[in-house]
Amino acid sequence: MNMAKINQMIPEFTAEAFHNGEFKTITSDSVKGKWSIFLFYPADFTFVCPTELEDMAKIYNELQALDVEVYAVSTDSHFVHKAWHETSDAISKVNYPMIGDPTGRITRGFDIMIEEAGQALRGTFLANPEGIIKVAEIHDLGIGRSAKDMLRKVKAAQYVANHDGEVCPAAWEEGEKTLTPSLDLVGKI
Numbered sequence: 082m083n084m085a086k087i088n089q090m091i092p093e094f095t096a097e098a099f100h101n102g103e104f105k106t107i108t109s110d111s112v113k114g115k116w117s118i119f120l121f122y123p124a125d126f127t128f129v130c131p132t133e134l135e136d137m138a139k140i141y142n143e144l145q146a147l148d149v150e151v152y153a154v155s156t157d158s159h160f161v162h163k164a165w166h167e168t169s170d171a172i173s174k175v176n177y178p179m180i181g182d183p184t185g186r187i188t189r190g191f192d193i194m195i196e197e198a199g200q201a202l203r204g205t206f207l208a209n210p211e212g213i214i215k216v217a218e219i220h221d222l223g224i225g226r227s228a229k230d231m232l233r234k235v236k237a238a239q240y241v242a243n244h245d246g247e248v249c250p251a252a253w254e255e256g257e258k259t260l261t262p263s264l265d266l267v268g269k270i
Contacts, residue, residue: 085191091119091212092190098152099162100178107152107180113212116149116239118231121193121204125157125164129225131171133203136228138174148210149235151177156200158183193219205231207238215242 085092095108120137122130134153144151157165159181165172166179180187182201188194193204205226207216215238220226237249240259247259260266 135171
């Protein structure tokens, strides 16, 4: 299995997920057709993880409006995801699929497995509708992520995809000026 890299295809996988009270099979092929966020986290029933998943749940409707699906992934099973969803106030707000990866195949495919712990690092990957990775961000276990910043990155990636020749500068927000690289800009920024 190849490591997940920018501008490469997401790794192939088939897995069970807990979503909207049901178990569903999700594959690397079934996620294609829309933008996808893969939100890897170490484990269910932990401390930082529920804050991150709840944070993403707060912007889920905005992401859906941008034709983005979110997939939370940990090395727990889909059964454990269901139990966590039913017992945690924070996780009860999660309305996007929670993929179980008990064998670690998906986590290893994205190259974020902590082998000695059997858990994932905090990895966030954004793939375009063709399944090509456009954003990859990896955090150590004690550093939580910001869903708001991921939303900004989604908007920037979609803007660049839809505006050939334009790029988004640092901290770009929707509606702000972009750049069109050219010789005229060299040394002027």
